[in-house]
Amino acid sequence: MTVNPIGLAVAFFILAAVAGTFYWMLHPPTTAAERAASKTEEEVQEMIGSGSVIVVFSEDIHSENMMGLTARLARRVKARLLAVYIVEVPHQLPIDAEMEKERRGALDVLARAEAIARKQSVEITTEIIPARQVSQGVLDLVKRRDVHLIVLGSYREGKYTDAPLGRAIEVIAAKAPCDVLIGVQGVRGRPLATAIEPGEAAAGK
Numbered sequence: 603m604t605v606n607p608i609g610l611a612v613a614f615f616i617l618a619a620v621a622g623t624f625y626w627m628l629h630p631p632t633t634a635a636e637r638a639a640s641k642t643e644e645e646v647q648e649m650i651g652s653g654s655v656i657v658v659f660s661e662d663i664h665s666e667n668m669m670g671l672t673a674r675l676a677r678r679v680k681a682r683l684l685a686v687y688i689v690e691v692p693h694q695l696p697i698d699a700e701m702e703k704e705r706r707g708a709l710d711v712l713a714r715a716e717a718i719a720r721k722q723s724v725e726i727t728t729e730i731i732p733a734r735q736v737s738q739g740v741l742d743l744v745k746r747r748d749v750h751l752i753v754l755g756s757y758r759e760g761k762y763t764d765a766p767l768g769r770a771i772e773v774i775a776a777k778a779p780c781d782v783l784i785g786v787q788g789v790r791g792r793p794l795a796t797a798i799e800p801g802e803a804a805a806g807k
Contacts, residue, residue: 655681656743657753659711660688660736661704662768665755668785669715672753673722681750683726685715688739691732698732705730737773744778752782 655676657665669685676683687708691697712728719726733739740752754771775782 654684654747654749655751655753656740656747656749657683657685657715658688658736658740658774659685659708659715660770661690661707663688663736663754663756663770665753665785666711666714666718668753668755668783669718670722671785672783673719673724673726676719677722677724683719683724684747685712685719685726685728686740686743687712687728687730688736689730689732690736690739691734693734697734701732736770737777740770740774741777744780749780751780752778754782754784756784756786 655672657669657672659665673683675681689701689704689708691699691701695701708730712730716726716728731739731743733742743749744752752774754774756768756771771784775784
């Protein structure tokens, strides 16, 4: 049988074109939106990396509205999650003074944070930190740990009606050596946390 070189070349060209078409159909080029989404995910991974994510609570910083969102983020990028409650100690008291009422309030808040994290199957550690000022307590903690992200919540009530972030949050955001995520819950906003009954966290369910 005689093989015509020209015919062979044409057949090979057609075969390559068909194969290329099938490959293009199975592997279409990504859209601009897909590329942007991938870039954003990479940036989040780079921002947090393998470091810690700290969610801050205090008498004036209410971060429950960010806890569920943070737990989902930590689970996705396998970050370590730490919830801290900063207890402000008046200057007339020693820094290690027993402040039983404030400690009980801190334990209640942190128990709720733990319950939210457990619902997202995320490991979390909690800590109560005494400090003269909330902002300084957070900044000192960041210096001692490998922190890549600080998460803060705030609210629009009482003395912060015209300044919902509050002074402590402004100082932390301005001086922190890492990224800071601030969630301001709107007037009609709904907490970004998995619903938990009030008594459930205390019962450890």
